[in-house]
Amino acid sequence: MSFDPHPIHEREGIVEFDVFIAGSGPIGALFARQLVDAGHNVVLVEMGDQSTAVPGSHKKNEIEYQKDIDRFVRVIQGALSTVSVPTSSTVIPELDPAAWRASKPEQSILTNGRNPLQKTHNNLGAEAVTRTVGGMSTHWTCATPEFLKRSGDTVYERPIIFEDVAKDNKEWGVLYDAARSIIGTSETxxxxxxxxxxxxxxxxxxxxxxxxxxxPLACHRVAENSPYVMWHSAENVFGDMFDKKQEKKKNANGVQRGKFCMLVNTRCTRLHLQNDPAVPSIVTAEVRDLLAARLADETHAPSPGKDYYIRAKTFVIAAGAVATPQILANSNDLGGRPFGGRRDSPPSALIPNLGRYITEQPxxxxxxxxxxxxxxxxxxxxxxxxxxxxxxxxxxxxxxxxxxxxxxxxxxxxxxxxxxxxxxxxxxxxxxxxxxxxxxxxxxxxxxxxxxxxGRQDSEINNKMIFEDKFTDAYGMPQPTFEYEPxxxxxxxxxxxxxxxxxxxxxxxxxxxxxxxxxxxPGLALHLGGTTRLGLKAQDSVGNYNSQVWKFNNLYVGGNGLIPTAFAANPTLTSMCLAIRAAHKIHMDLENKSFKPPSEDTPLEHIPPEWVRWTNDPNHPHFPHHNRPPQKSI
Structure with missing residues (x-):
């Protein structure tokens, strides 16, 4: 199947972007900010629309909700789309006898994205996603605690990057300090x-x-003694990236910002491999313009002006714990097999642990x-x-x-x-x-x-999310089905x-x-983990602690789905820590023009202090000042 290049290539004069990112939540935003400020050209796609005047801002900052917090409940409910809803009976005993009835009572209602293969007893019935610029950060609680670190040989919440305890504690200390500054955490x-x-x-x-x-909350009070609080979100992670006056801003090393392009109402459908099967390498992302698709003839695919490809050197899928493995499960290797995660995935799938070992929180x-x-x-x-x-x-x-x-x-x-x-x-x-x-x-x-x-739930291989071969969700992607038992x-x-x-x-x-x-x-905490879990060994994980997917030389993942441990705390701050490490690895690959798949035998490296200097030096040009005036949309 062939597609035309997305018009963004011609419009920006960029034949090949340095980085392609799927997802505009805090994690996708953090990848974009670090890499653009390091001088790389980045294109980011978001399936949803920009639903706030300032890209990715927290909707609770609106005056009407600051005055009446209970009214914000309706906003949250409207923003959430349940992932997997079992079918329901067509039988309504109280129905008017003249009304339509199914000829076979055992049949079920299939409309509105119902999932015929989802069982009730092992569903995460309240697991939901938000599709908009900023993702769930447009309505989250802003709670940003650290994970409980290991005690001796016992792992509690915090993943182990380095086996040596002192090295591990040092790394997490640097990462958490940086992440708190980026999102603006405060306890006062x-x-x-x-x-x-x-x-x-x-x-x-x-x-x-x-x-x-x-x-600990990501927020700041508007002014001393003011009753109003500004709640932080992806807007704060993006910083001033949407300010046209800052397009040529330079970092502390004198490097000018790269190009940053964001495409909304654009679905990342799947990834395509290069022709050389020796080392799996992504060459393009297939995307769909959802607004154009409304007018297209769905019986003739692909339709001009609807489906495109975007070419890049490196690909980051950070679309949430559900959509990230969904995009990968919808991708094929050169033999036409899925990367993994599909119901009929072969044992030899490129990403065999996709969607396995999932965790959630009672x-x-x-x-x-x-x-x-x-x-x-x-x-x-x-x-x-x-x-x-x-x-x-x-x-x-x-x-x-x-x-x-x-x-x-x-x-x-x-x-x-x-x-x-x-x-x-x-x-x-x-x-x-x-x-x-x-x-x-x-x-x-x-x-x-x-x-x-x-609370916590342990990661087990049989607790999984499967992407169906025969059914799609409301957006035309493989329908997720949960098989989860506490x-x-x-x-x-x-x-x-x-x-x-x-x-x-x-x-x-x-x-x-x-x-x-x-x-x-189950699922109501909205802290699904493990769907693209990281680890030290490929046999039980999707990628290493640089967030690089095993076997691939230019594919990275981001978000809460990366966390392999049983965790009870809000995971956003920890997911940001992992994104900081991953962005540095991507930067080094681009700088050195060297792209290699991860190896279990290659020791992981500490994050260099210079990479996070912008987060802790108020004099750095990219320091995250959270009390600046809000930006306007571009």
């Missing part, structure tokens, strides 16, 4: 919130030895209404800091009929009890918007606190996590009716 933005301090102080009193602290949830004594004490200004006294006095003066001491614009609680080796689960004790857990009109949201505890290894840990959550909840208040302690539908 809610210091002057009364509700935040009520929850923080109460938990510190009851758990003095558990290190209770503010939840999540416990409840909501409480704060205890009477905690609320009463919040209104007792004696012994409180001056800012606290002033806020309560002013609020009562202006609102004498309000029964609560909390100002209407008082910041929400954002607290965590850090994971430990004794209790290796992640905790979010806060008030925020999710696709569930809306407080509703019956209770004042100021006294509601959400508790979300995230592992027994951490079953007791999940039970202890639930008990811990209820203990914490009882220290803070009483359960909000309808939000009693419960385990949520």
């Amino acid at each position: 933005e809610f210091d002057h919130s009364i509700r935040h301090n009520v929850v923080l102080n109460a938990l510190r009193k009851h758990y003095p030895d558990r290190g209770v602290k503010p939840l 999540m416990a949830f409840c909501q409480i209404v704060l205890r009477q004594d905690l609320v009463d004490d919040a209104g007792n200004v004696e012994g409180k800091p001056e800012w606290w006294k002033k806020a309560v006095v002013e609020h009562r003066s202006k609102n004498p009929d309000d029964p609560l001491p909390f100002p209407f614009r008082d910041g929400e609680p954002q607290v965590t009890i850090p994971a430990s080796y004794e209790r290796p689960w992640h905790t979010q004790i806060h008030r925020d918007a999710f696709s569930y857990g809306e407080a509703g009109p019956r209770v004042d949201s100021r006294v509601v606190v959400d508790l979300r505890f995230f 592992s027994v290894k951490f079953a007791d840990e999940a039970s202890r996590m639930m008990n811990d959550m209820t203990d914490v909840a009882n220290k803070l208040g009483g359960y909000l009716p309808g939000s009693n302690p419960q385990f949520m539908t």
Whole structure:
């Protein structure tokens, strides 16, 4: 099948881009920013549209949601598309006798992307994706904790890049410092919130030895004492890359930025190998203009003006934990076989571990209404800091009929009890918007606190995501089917996590009716891992810790799907760390004009301090200043 080159080649005067990237979330954005600032020409494709005025910005920054966080629940729900929905019965007993009925009652409804091969018992029923510039970072919680590191020979959450403990700790320290700076993590933005301090102080009193602290969040307060917070997203990772005035900006070494092009409403369909089968090497990415495809005759493929190829030296697939393996599973080797991941993939597939060993997080949830004594004490200004006294006095003066001491614009609680080796689960004790857990009109949201505890699930080869040969999703890509069963290894840990959550909840208040302690539908955490897992050996992984896919000399992956370990914490910060390493490897390959497949026998190298200098030197021209004015769309 032949295609024309994408018009972007002629428009930009670039016959072959240095790097092709699929996916515009924080990870795709981080690959783009590092490589463009290093002087390379990059083209990035995004299946979705640009749904915010500023590319990839957080939708919660809009004033209407800052004023009423519960209204943001609807935004999240609208942004999520469930990955695999089983078919449902056509039988409706209460139907009008004159209405249409299926002639065979055993038949099922197939429309709206239903998956006939998805079983209910082993589905990740709430696993979903977001297709837009910025991906899920346009509505995420912005929680950016580090993974719990190994203890001796026991691996907890953090993957092992170097077997030597000291070398491994040093590498992760450098990477985490850089990633926090890039995304703008802070633990101080809610210091002057009364509700935040009520929850923080109460938990510190009851758990003095558990290190209770503010939840690390990627955000910054608009101004001192302002009630508004700017939540960070892919926008902050892109930085000033969309500013036309900065196109020729130079880095600290005097190297001018490369070209950066972003194509929206553009599906990365598959990758194509070169003609020489000796070493698998990608030569083009096949893409589809989804807007043009609306007008094309689907019975005649390919259609002019719809499907194109993009030529590049290196290819990065960072389209999320579902779409990244989906694109690879839809690609073929020279014999017409899939790379891997398809239901009928042969044992000799180029990427045999694609979609295997997947992990997700059992999540416990409840909501409480704060205890009477905690609320009463919040209104007792004696012994409180001056800012606290002033806020309560002013609020009562202006609102004498309000029964609560909390100002209407008082910041929400954002607290965590850090994971430990004794209790290796992640905790979010806060008030925020999710696709569930809306407080509703019956209770004042100021006294509601959400508790979300995230557990671990071990990676097992039979827990997998399969891409179907006979069915496609709504976007014409192979339909994912989950075959996932919770592992027994951490079953007791999940039970202890639930008990811990209820203990914490009882220290803070009483359960909000309808939000009693419960385990949520599998997949709802939206932290799917392992789909393109990294490792030290090709036999049980997709790529090495440079994120380079085994056997291929110019193919890299990015995102949460790379994480091979059982993890409970939010994975974005750790995925950014892996992208920092990968981008440096790609840069060196391009600089040296040498592209080789990864080898298990070749020792991995530390990330050079110079590569991350821009993240920690305020005088560096590319330092991530997060309080700059927002950019306009290009």
